Amino acid sequence: MKIEEIKNTCTGCGACESVCPYECVKLEYDNEGFYYPVINKNTCVKCGKCEQNCHIINYSLPQVHKTSYYGFTKNNKLRYESTSGGAFSSIAQTVLDVGGKVYGASFDYKDNTLKHCSNEEVGMAALRKSKYIESYMGDTIKRIQSDIDNGRMVMFCGTPCQVAGVKYCVKDENNLLITMDFICHGVPSSEIFKEHIKHIHRNEKLIGIDFRPKERGWTNKYIKTITMTRTREKPLSCDTFYYGFMTKNAFLRKSCYDCKYRQLHYSDITIADFWGYRSINTQLNDEKGLSLIIANNDIGKNIIENLKDFELSKIDNKFSDYAYADKDYSEFAKIRHIFYNNYKKYGFEKAAKKTYMKDYFVRNVKYYLKRLLGRD
Numbered sequence: 001m002k003i004e005e006i007k008n009t010c011t012g013c014g015a016c017e018s019v020c021p022y023e024c025v026k027l028e029y030d031n032e033g034f035y036y037p038v039i040n041k042n043t044c045v046k047c048g049k050c051e052q053n054c055h056i057i058n059y060s061l062p063q064v065h066k067t068s069y070y071g072f073t074k075n076n077k078l079r080y081e082s083t084s085g086g087a088f089s090s091i092a093q094t095v096l097d098v099g100g101k102v103y104g105a106s107f108d109y110k111d112n113t114l115k116h117c118s119n120e121e122v123g124m125a126a127l128r129k130s131k132y133i134e135s136y137m138g139d140t141i142k143r144i145q146s147d148i149d150n151g152r153m154v155m156f157c158g159t160p161c162q163v164a165g166v167k168y169c170v171k172d173e174n175n176l177l178i179t180m181d182f183i184c185h186g187v188p189s190s191e192i193f194k195e196h197i198k199h200i201h202r203n204e205k206l207i208g209i210d211f212r213p214k215e216r217g218w219t220n221k222y223i224k225t226i227t228m229t230r231t232r233e234k235p236l237s238c239d240t241f242y243y244g245f246m247t248k249n250a251f252l253r254k255s256c257y258d259c260k261y262r263q264l265h266y267s268d269i270t271i272a273d274f275w276g277y278r279s280i281n282t283q284l285n286d287e288k289g290l291s292l293i294i295a296n297n298d299i300g301k302n303i304i305e306n307l308k309d310f311e312l313s314k315i316d317n318k319f320s321d322y323a324y325a326d327k328d329y330s331e332f333a334k335i336r337h338i339f340y341n342n343y344k345k346y347g348f349e350k351a352a353k354k355t356y357m358k359d360y361f362v363r364n365v366k367y368y369l370k371r372l373l374g375r376d
Contacts, residue, residue: 003037003050006057008254010036013165014137016050018145025050027138032340033191034253035136055161055168056255062164062266067295068320069304070274071312072288083130083212084273085291088180090310091269092124092155094303095178100153102127103144105135109206112194116140116158127157132211132245134187134253137162141169148176159184160261160270167266178303181265183272183292183323186256188245195348196241201227211242217287218273221246238367240352240360248356249332250339257329257336268300269293276319294320 003016003025012035017025024043027035037050051057072085079086092102102119104127114135119127135158144166147154156166157180170177197206208226213233216222221236236242244250249257274290284290293312295301304312335356342351353360 003054003057004039006054007036009056009258009260011056011159011161011165011255012036012134012137012253013055013141013162014139015053015055015141015165015169017137018139018141019049019053019169021047021049027136029191032251033189033194034134053169055164056260058168059260062264062296064264064296065298066317066320067301067304068315068317069293069295069312070277070284070290070315070319071293071307071310072290074309074311076288079288080214081125082128082289082291084218084271084289086289086310087271087291087293088157089124089128090307091178091180091271091303092119092127092157094307095153095155096124098153100155100176101147102155102157103140104157105131107131107209109208112197112206113190116162118143129210130182130212131209132188132242133190133193135159135162136190137165141166144177145170148172148174152176154178155180157181159187160265160267161255161259164261164266175299178269178299179267180269180271181261181267182270184259184262185327186245186249186252186259186329188241189251189253192251192343192348193241197225199349200232201225201230204229214287214289218289219285219287235367238360238363240349240357244339244352244356248335249329250335250352250356251343252332252336257333263324263326265296268297269295269304270323272323276315276322279319280315292320292323294323 014027016037017027022043024040025037028038030036073079073090078089105114106117106122106126108115114131114133116135116137144154153176155178160181163179163181204227210224213222213224222233223239223242224233236246272292274292277284277290293304295304339351339355342354
């Protein structure tokens with residue numbers, strides 16, 4: 001099987017681009033706004049490196065031995081600046097403390113795209129928080145390999161399929177690589193996101209975005225976008241992009257509808273919001289954020305149980321089972337098909353209102369009435 005023949009299952013991890021010795025593989029947008037490998041036939045020598053390092057072509061089941069925890073950082077500022085309880089930053093700090101390097105997704109306001117970068121390029125603050133767009137990996141795997149070859153510890157955080165690409169591709173004889181993923185229900189098109197931002201802000205330059213601001217608490221799902229002249233806040237139910245992604249899964253990458261990694265993770269550590277607090281004790285929620293942390297092996301377990309300045313509690317795996325539950329995406333795949341048929345004709349906003357948000361006007365009127373009455 002060839003790299004360009006696996007489109008429906010390709011995850012855009014960038015392994016093929018990173019390992020090509022002749023730099024003839026590049027990730028580029030397709031007509032739906034997702035990254036796929038494109039091979040320059042003029043320079044390709046058919047060495048097979050891309051296929052040999054593809055985690056989809058060479059898929060194998062990972063060995064997972066779960067141990068579950070929940071908790072939060074004792075640093076209140078850091079906890080507030082995190083999507084949940086600050087697990088990502090706390091675990092990353094253990095790597096930074098030994099001179100290591102952290103890779104994660106950072107939003108680039110120059111072109112409104114999400115890109116994988118290191119803390120040394122953008123700073124740790126830019127790597128924090130959930131960002132619900134497909135991230136461009138580019139040559140991230142190549143850079144990680146270079147760091148490890150030079151004896152540096154590296155932590156990589158990404159989607160489960162991105163971690164699979166990293167783990168399958170990177171050679172790590174000295175155990176310098178730590179991988180972290182999160183509970184992911186799919187990645188939406190970054191091109192659709194850019195179209196949405198252009199529409200709602202009338203071409204004004206975006207200077208800030210937060211998919212999960214905590215001004216109204218941890219459990220309230222809002223999206224906040226900021227330009228030089230305006231701050232816009234909308235709840236999940238009233239934003240065409242947020243609702244279409246989070247609730248209807250209407251424009252996810254094709255591989256997301258039959259994901260191989262939703263239940264079995266290649267990562268050392270998996271993090272998420274700890275919604276399981278409802279089954280243990282509802283009083284645990286102080287609206288500041290709680291992290292679910294799952295060690296998938298002994299490496300992850302050792303790191304988690306030695307975290308500094310972190311309030312950690314071990315829990316039974318049954319309280320984290322929701323994070324690995326199998327999900328049927330067949331109905332969402334049907335919505336996707338209808339959505340993209342409309343999208344090709346009308347563009348994003350009209351397609352959303354014709355497909356999954358026909359009551360858009362009513363939703364927004366109710367929201368603004370609540371705000372006027374002080375109930376929001």
